[in-house]
Amino acid sequence: MAECELCGKRAETTVEIEGAKVSVCYKCAGERPKPAEERKPFKRMPRMPEELEQAVVENFSSLVKAKRENMRLTQKEFSGKIMENENVIKRIEEGWIPPFETVKKFERFLKMKLIEKSPAVQLKRSKQERITIGDVVEIK
Numbered sequence: 001m002a003e004c005e006l007c008g009k010r011a012e013t014t015v016e017i018e019g020a021k022v023s024v025c026y027k028c029a030g031e032r033p034k035p036a037e038e039r040k041p042f043k044r045m046p047r048m049p050e051e052l053e054q055a056v057v058e059n060f061s062s063l064v065k066a067k068r069e070n071m072r073l074t075q076k077e078f079s080g081k082i083m084e085n086e087n088v089i090k091r092i093e094e095g096w097i098p099p100f101e102t103v104k105k106f107e108r109f110l111k112m113k114l115i116e117k118s119p120a121v122q123l124k125r126s127k128q129e130r131i132t133i134g135d136v137v138e139i140k
């Protein structure tokens with residue numbers, strides 16, 4: 001019994017590739033056989049389902065501060081309510097961005113959207129169109 005010339009398994013049928021009869025298995029017969037030099041040694045890893053990049057909102061610090069002041073809480077009182085170190089609140093209001101887990105905690109506590117999701121794929125830059133001004137020749 002011949003072997004499939006494409007994958008080495010038991011050949012079950014023959015197909016014609018570029019005029020030559022080749023023994024192949026049914027699986028390979030169903031796939032369009034490629035010339036050896038076109039076959040890639042490694043299969044590409046399937047891409048992850050569209051990954052989303054998470055980013056803390058730009059005005060995180062001021063949002064937290066405004067919300068705290070709105071609740072009429074001192075940094076200490078506020079830190080007690082959200083179960084964080086007072087120093088964390090201080091640093092955040094000074095512009096420090098804490099780890100996502102902490103930001104998420106603030107999100108839940110303040111009922112505010114503090115993390116944005118944006119596709120990791122960068123927006124394609126539009127091609128700059130070149131404007132060619134051809135010489136205009138007037139024939140009189």
Ligand SMILES: [Zn+2]
Pocket residue numbers: 004005006007008009024025026027028029
């Ligand atoms: Zn095969």
